[in-house]
Amino acid sequence: MTTPTVIQRVPLWTWIVGAAVLIPSILGFANKFLDLMIVAAGDEEGAFALTPIINYLLATAGFFCMLMWAVTQGAFHDINQPSRQMFQNELDLERRTAESLGPRA
Amino acid sequence: MPTATDSPRHEHLVIERLVFWYFAAALGYMLISMVAGIIMGLQLLSWNPLPALEHLSPGRWRMVHTNAIAYGFLANGFLGMLHWVVPRLSLRPVLDKRLSYFIFAAWQIVVLSTAVGLILGEAQGLEWGETPVWIDPLAQVGLLLVAFDFGYPIIKVKGPMYVTLWYFLAALVWTFLTYAMGNFIPQYCVSGSAAGAVGGLFIHDLVGLFVTPLGWGMMYYFVPILLKRPMWSHGLSLVGFWGLAFFYPLQGIHHFLYTPIPMFLQYGAVLSTIALEFVVLTVIINFVGTLRGTGMACLSNLPLRYFYTGITFYFLTCLQCALQTTMTFQALIHFTDWVVGHAHMVMFGVFSMWQLGMMVYLVPRLLKTEWYSEKWCYWHYWASAGGLCVMAGDLILGGLFQGWSWAALQPWEKSIEVSIPFWAVRIAAGAVMFWAQLLFAYNLFKTWQKSPLRTGEETLPHVAPATM
Ligand code: HEM
Numbered sequence: 426m427t428t429p430t431v432i433q434r435v436p437l438w439t440w441i442v443g444a445a446v447l448i449p450s451i452l453g454f455a456n457k458f459l460d461l462m463i464v465a466a467g468d469e470e471g472a473f474a475l476t477p478i479i480n481y482l483l484a485t486a487g488f489f490c491m492l493m494w495a496v497t498q499g500a501f502h503d504i505n506q507p508s509r510q511m512f513q514n515e516l517d518l519e520r521r522t523a524e525s526l527g528p529r530a
Numbered sequence: 531m532p533t534a535t536d537s538p539r540h541e542h543l544v545i546e547r548l549v550f551w552y553f554a555a556a557l558g559y560m561l562i563s564m565v566a567g568i569i570m571g572l573q574l575l576s577w578n579p580l581p582a583l584e585h586l587s588p589g590r591w592r593m594v595h596t597n598a599i600a601y602g603f604l605a606n607g608f609l610g611m612l613h614w615v616v617p618r619l620s621l622r623p624v625l626d627k628r629l630s631y632f633i634f635a636a637w638q639i640v641v642l643s644t645a646v647g648l649i650l651g652e653a654q655g656l657e658w659g660e661t662p663v664w665i666d667p668l669a670q671v672g673l674l675l676v677a678f679d680f681g682y683p684i685i686k687v688k689g690p691m692y693v694t695l696w697y698f699l700a701a702l703v704w705t706f707l708t709y710a711m712g713n714f715i716p717q718y719c720v721s722g723s724a725a726g727a728v729g730g731l732f733i734h735d736l737v738g739l740f741v742t743p744l745g746w747g748m749m750y751y752f753v754p755i756l757l758k759r760p761m762w763s764h765g766l767s768l769v770g771f772w773g774l775a776f777f778y779p780l781q782g783i784h785h786f787l788y789t790p791i792p793m794f795l796q797y798g799a800v801l802s803t804i805a806l807e808f809v810v811l812t813v814i815i816n817f818v819g820t821l822r823g824t825g826m827a828c829l830s831n832l833p834l835r836y837f838y839t840g841i842t843f844y845f846l847t848c849l850q851c852a853l854q855t856t857m858t859f860q861a862l863i864h865f866t867d868w869v870v871g872h873a874h875m876v877m878f879g880v881f882s883m884w885q886l887g888m889m890v891y892l893v894p895r896l897l898k899t900e901w902y903s904e905k906w907c908y909w910h911y912w913a914s915a916g917g918l919c920v921m922a923g924d925l926i927l928g929g930l931f932q933g934w935s936w937a938a939l940q941p942w943e944k945s946i947e948v949s950i951p952f953w954a955v956r957i958a959a960g961a962v963m964f965w966a967q968l969l970f971a972y973n974l975f976k977t978w979q980k981s982p983l984r985t986g987e988e989t990l991p992h993v994a995p996a997t998m
Contacts, residue, residue: 439765446769446808450777453801457780460794476720477727477795480711481779487703488775500690501768507692508754508764511619515755518618522540 543617548630550896550978552610553889555638557971559602560882562645564964566595571957575950585649593648593660599877600658600736602641607885608744609637612680612698614892615751619695622683629679633672640669658733659712666713673709677702693767697747700775704739708732723790727783730791730799734782737876743774745881746813749837752888753820756834757827762819766812773809777802787860803855810848817841832907836887839915843879847872850926862937867952868929875922878914878963886914886970893974898983902976906969913966921959928952 461478495501572579573588580586613630617623624630640661647653647662654663661669684691684699691699712732716725750767754760761767780802787796817838821828828838850872853859863869890907894900901907928949935945978984 442769442808442812446773446805446812449801449808450805453780453798453805456801457794457798460792460798464792476715476724477731477783480728480731484704484707484779485776488700488772492772492775495690498690502690504765504768505760505763507690508760508767511692511694511751512754512760514621515618518540525539 538621538623540618543621543623544614545624545627545630546896548634549610549613549892551634552606552613553893553896554974555634556603556606556610556885557889557967557974559598559606559641560967561964561971563595563598563603564960564967566591566598568957568960568964570595571953571960574953575957585651590649590651590653593653594645596658597644597648597660598641600741601644601661604741604877604881604885605637605641607889608741608748609633609676611744611748611885611888615694615748616680616683616698619692619751620683620687622686625679625682629675633675633679636668636672636675640665640672643668654713654717656712656716656729656732658736659716659729661713663713663717666709666717670706670710670713673706677706692750693761693764693771694747694750696768696771697743697750700771701740701743701747704735704743708735708739712736726786726789727791727795730784730786731779731782734785735779738774738778738781741881742778743771745884746770746774748884748888749817749841752891753817753834753837756831756837756891757820757824759820759824762816762822766816766819770809770813770816773806773812777806777809781806784855787855787857788864800855800857803851807848807852810844814841814845832904832911833887833891836883836890836911839911840880840883840887843875843883843918847876847880850875862933863929864933866929866932866936867925867949868933871922871925871929874918874925879918879922883914883918886910889974893977897977897981899977899981902973902980906973910966910970910973913962913969917959917963917966921956921963924952924955924959 457478461475464475569579569586570588570592573591578588613624643665644661647665648660652662652664653660654666681699681702684695684702687695711728712735715728716732720728750761781799783791783795783799784803787800789796821838828834854863854868854872890901890910931948931952932945935948
């Protein structure tokens with residue numbers, strides 16, 4: 426017998442918080458990127474502005490790759506699992522330490 | 531995430547001695563930094579305690595004050611914490627124990643040479659990057675070794691990682707890159723406003739990409755353990771992490787509003803700061819959510835009290851940031867003591883309180899004995915948190931008066947007159963905070979003296995004697 430796949434519904438507030446974070450950020454980023462294109466095309470405001478932006482783009486490109494890698498590794502499938510696992514591991518570590526101390530502990 | 535079923539024991543994972551050494555070094559630098567802060571504060575009251583010695587002039591002490599805190603106290607405290615948390619979370623020891631000892635020694639040499647270099651007048655002309663140029667390559671190599679030593683057990687983790695490990699992995703890479711960007715690019719590659727813009731990124735990234743991820747990573751580890759329950763939402767923790775990753779690096783230029791840096795860059799920094807405010811909110815909600823149903827645990831448990839005090843201060847500093855990032859408000863508070871108040875609130879109120887709370891929790895475990903005086907730990911908490919409240923509140927208020935004085939185009943001397951009472955209160959509050967740290971260090975020393983590890987009594991592999 427196959428177990429039916431449980432599709433978890435994403436609560437409404439998750440969408441709201443997600444939108445509140447993402448919309449202003451995407452707008453900000455797009456705005457900045459547009460300015461970058463203008464500067465790169467020879468605007469007089471100064472090509473020096475490119476240095477911090479290129480720094481930023483390089484840094485976030487790395488993180489974007491990492492995010493994609495995490496997605497492909499299934500990091501977001503059961504999102505609370507690492508938290509439960511970490512907690513269980515800690516309990517196990519403490520328990521085994523207490524056992525090794527015997528009645529002294 | 532690995533399971534502990536067939537994994538090594540704590541004593542095979544954690545080099546406890548090294549954790550303790552890091553904590554002791556961190557406290558030593560904290561005391562040095564505070565002495566320097568007091569000397570600088572007295573100078574502002576026109577009472578220089580060391581007038582005859584150019585090497586000990588307040589300008590140099592000020593740099594010792596900030597550098598000893600960042601690279602001496604915070605970095606040492608974090609390195610000690612990493613030695614405890616990373617192996618326990620990844621269930622693997624660090625890359626090489628000998629390398630760990632080497633890093634400890636090398637880092638102390640870097641910090642001490644920085645202090646000596648600063649006193650000899652060899653500071654590099656970059657805020658927070660004052661480390662003399664000849665130390666920069668050494669520090670950079672040191673950071674690379676740190677990244678290898680702790681990165682190895684983290685990348686060996688199979689399956690989805692707990693949020694703390696994400697933060698730590700990122701911090702290891704970010705700190706290395708941020709240090710390189712700030713210390714080498716303005717020095718050797720770009721100049722003028724470009725160097726200013728990179729400097730802006732650097733000073734903020736140092737807080738946001740070195741201290742913040744290590745601090746929050748640490749909270750995501752210790753808070754659930756002390757509350758004996760997992761975080762309210764691991765998903766929300768990941769929102770916080772990825773939000774920091776994408777929005778933080780953009781905002782450094784909000785330190786340089788109204789400068790010759792092009793306006794579009796300044797507005798970009800303002801926008802990303804606003805975006806990050808939402809991210810911060812998710813983090814705070816998560817920690818408050820985790821408290822639900824635990825009664826007054828965050829008050830009755832002393833380490834948790836430090837942690838949640840820090841979280842409250844974090845919320846307050848971010849609230850301040852929301853104001854500071856607006857152009858209107860920036861015009862009022864730029865160059866005033868408001869910013870100095872903000873800096874103390876975040877560096878001491880948040881990150882130092884977290885580290886001190888962690889020490890309160892871990893020291894009895896490391897030394898296998900209760901604190902010499904638990905009462906002194908409570909005194910330490912109240913004097914640190916109380917002193918900081920007074921100091922930060924005083925400077926923030928004083929900053930507003932300075933700003934209004936300048937906005938009213940009063941003569942410069944008037945704004946100094948206005949500031950004197952605030953600077954006097956800062957010294958009084960600083961003295962209380964200093965006394966608290968002295969008491970803490972003495973308590974640590976007395977605890978070490980009675981530790982079975984030192985007295986050679988029965989040595990236990992790992993014990994959790996702390997009742998706190
Ligand atoms: C004994 C207590 C302390 C005193 C009397 C003190 C005093 C001072 C003074 C006088 C300044 C220079 C302000 C200026 O240039 O106008 C300063 C700056 C600073 N202090 Fe402290 N301080 C103390 C403790 C601390 C602690 C414990 C930390 C961090 C954990 C800290 C972090 C900073 C930072 C980050 C700055 C730079 C602020 C900026 O440039 O905006 N201080 N402090």
